[in-house]
Amino acid sequence: AQKITQTQPGMFVQEKEAVTLDCTYDTSDPSYGLFWYKQPSSGEMIFLIYQGSYDQQNATEGRYSLNFQKARKSANLVISASQLGDSAMYFCAMREVFGNEKLTFGTGTRLTIIP
């Protein structure tokens, strides 16, 4: 069975600093996808970034990058130059490639950016 672990329930970061949100996963599938979503207080889930298990390079999307270490089974999200609008819950998720492709979510990290 798949499992996602986010060990940081909350983080406080000074504005303009970089922040790393941790995510480790466990799966027996050789092929999988890893995702990060942002959930502001409004409730919507915003897709941030995707990393495939066979991707050779770490994914990047603007200020977001994913530090993918396959041997360690970690997929940490790095946000550069944090902004006040980055304050939100962040969820790491994994998708099995075969089957109905449902997502398994971690418990989330609440990030608060301090001005």
Add this chain to the structure above:
Amino acid sequence: GAVVSQHPSRVICKSGTSVKIECRSLDFQATTMFWYRQFPKKSLMLMATSNEGSKATYEQGVEKDKFLINHASLTLSTLTVTSAHPEDSSFYICSARRTSGAKNIQYFGAGTRLSVL
């Protein structure tokens, strides 16, 4: 990113009534949509997978007669909470899977906050 619309955003109803929530993919077709439930300060819990033109697949412990799912078109899935009770009060959020090679990203709606009195 892709746009998924969920309606209503908030609903308050009396115990025993039924509530229908709509999930639409606005700029892409989605053969598969997903329905989640989220309790306060908790993660998302998958309730069911909605497949266009076929029956939904429910997760273990989710009552299919309680949570009716219909996926009648490639852009619309509905969740009906039948005979709602206060314990059904929660945040319900849908997603639509956009196929794009290996990525197949799930894009989410804004969620529906259901309060049953």
